Amino acid sequence: MDLTYSDEHEAFRREVRAFLAANKEHYPKPFGVNRPPDDARAWQRRLIEHGYAARTIPEIYGGFGAEPDILKSHIIAEEFSRAKAPWGLVSQGISMLVPTLLEMGSEEQKRRWIPPTLRGEIVWCQGYSEPGAGSDLASLSTSAVEDGDDFIINGQKIWTTTAHAADMIFCLVRTEPDAPNKYLGISYLIFPMDTPGIEIRPLMTMTGNAEFNEVFFTDVRVPKSQVVGARGQGWTVSNATLKHERGMMGDPNASAARMNSILQLMGEETLDGMRVIDMPVFRDRAMRLQGKVLAMQYHGMRLLTMQANRQDPGLARLIVKLQACEINHQLAALAVDVMGEMGLLYHDSPLSRSHGVWQKRYMFDLAMIIGGGTAQIQKNLIAERGLGLPREPKLAKAK
Numbered sequence: 001m002d003l004t005y006s007d008e009h010e011a012f013r014r015e016v017r018a019f020l021a022a023n024k025e026h027y028p029k030p031f032g033v034n035r036p037p038d039d040a041r042a043w044q045r046r047l048i049e050h051g052y053a054a055r056t057i058p059e060i061y062g063g064f065g066a067e068p069d070i071l072k073s074h075i076i077a078e079e080f081s082r083a084k085a086p087w088g089l090v091s092q093g094i095s096m097l098v099p100t101l102l103e104m105g106s107e108e109q110k111r112r113w114i115p116p117t118l119r120g121e122i123v124w125c126q127g128y129s130e131p132g133a134g135s136d137l138a139s140l141s142t143s144a145v146e147d148g149d150d151f152i153i154n155g156q157k158i159w160t161t162t163a164h165a166a167d168m169i170f171c172l173v174r175t176e177p178d179a180p181n182k183y184l185g186i187s188y189l190i191f192p193m194d195t196p197g198i199e200i201r202p203l204m205t206m207t208g209n210a211e212f213n214e215v216f217f218t219d220v221r222v223p224k225s226q227v228v229g230a231r232g233q234g235w236t237v238s239n240a241t242l243k244h245e246r247g248m249m250g251d252p253n254a255s256a257a258r259m260n261s262i263l264q265l266m267g268e269e270t271l272d273g274m275r276v277i278d279m280p281v282f283r284d285r286a287m288r289l290q291g292k293v294l295a296m297q298y299h300g301m302r303l304l305t306m307q308a309n310r311q312d313p314g315l316a317r318l319i320v321k322l323q324a325c326e327i328n329h330q331l332a333a334l335a336v337d338v339m340g341e342m343g344l345l346y347h348d349s350p351l352s353r354s355h356g357v358w359q360k361r362y363m364f365d366l367a368m369i370i371g372g373g374t375a376q377i378q379k380n381l382i383a384e385r386g387l388g389l390p391r392e393p394k395l396a397k398a399k
Ligand SMILES: Cc1cc2nc3c(=O)[nH]c(=O)nc-3n(C[C@H](O)[C@H](O)[C@H](O)COP(=O)(O)OP(=O)(O)OC[C@H]3O[C@@H](n4cnc5c(N)ncnc54)[C@H](O)[C@@H]3O)c2cc1C
Pocket: 125, 126, 127, 128, 129, 130, 131, 133, 134, 135, 136, 158, 159, 160, 161, 162, 212, 367, 368, 370, 371, 372, 373, 374, 375, 376, 377, 380, 392
């Protein structure tokens, strides 16, 4: 990996900087775990048009169509972070389903679903977890029974983020209950959330918001043509999506942007007349985290390089989600502590700092250590798939 910036890269940096300076009035407002409002969708279209979002996705699928260039991607991330500019949309549709369709979808599915998803016009949710199938996802029991050209779906999903705002779901169902093992006979279906028979019930988290939901299916009719990949091979497709989900949750550039905001906060907050950034205890904590964030960023570039060279990153990819989600939580904890007693105030207090964003992150980022596969499950994967340690013993089956 050559990290030297060429003249072309320096010119590219100037171009990104000029774009951000000229487009400040178009920056959208934050909108949480909801449908992207008009200003966020307009910003996304603008970013795609200039190659700052969906950069390497082919133009026929609504992307910018650039060749992968790790340094250019890094420059974009650095400049957006420096300017505190909002990134392009990050969502389960854009960051998880789109790359899955690119890898495994039919040509018809790619052309139909990817362009409007990239523009933020279609919001997706992920129907994987069930009350009896979380870490052990392959035990899922939502059934899809054949009826002519359709499947009839019955069952329940849980922890379904954004289901309340979603147009579409990518959903794991069991189409062959008699398959020889639990990993076979699962299919990956996509269908609209307004299909008759779907009921959504919100679940409140400790942030005070209902970011996720329970979703119930009663005789929901979905055409068989909506399977992604082959019927009965949904486990393979779902693992492709999980790989992208873990990459999204472990985005090192997002952690770097947070680190920069915290350093700024430390320069603004004072204790007994002294800037927090000048206090050794806080400075030491910040520097340790900054070191970890930098390591994550370089590791991210290594992964992108391997991806561009079509090499399998193996263990290098497995550590990303575990590391990033734990570091993000430590970053939020630092920010809350930097604000002293004001760090206890939430966004509903007129005295809260930064609109209570760090307090909310502190609570939400704890959930991120669980979502997309818990830290314990990530450690199992690293041990078994990455380090080649013996597999954990499976529970004996009841006779
Ligand atoms: C914020 C958030 C958003 C989410 N969004 C979605 C979504 O959009 N769609 C979706 O389908 N799901 C979603 N989930 C669900 C998430 O994928 C599951 O919560 C997660 O996979 C864990 O499953 P579980 O909650 O059933 O816990 P369980 O599997 O019951 O685990 C309970 C505890 O046991 C531990 N454990 C379980 N098995 C093992 C093992 N073999 N070895 C060691 N420890 C083990 C776990 O680490 C955990 O601590 C979300 C979760 C969160 C927190």
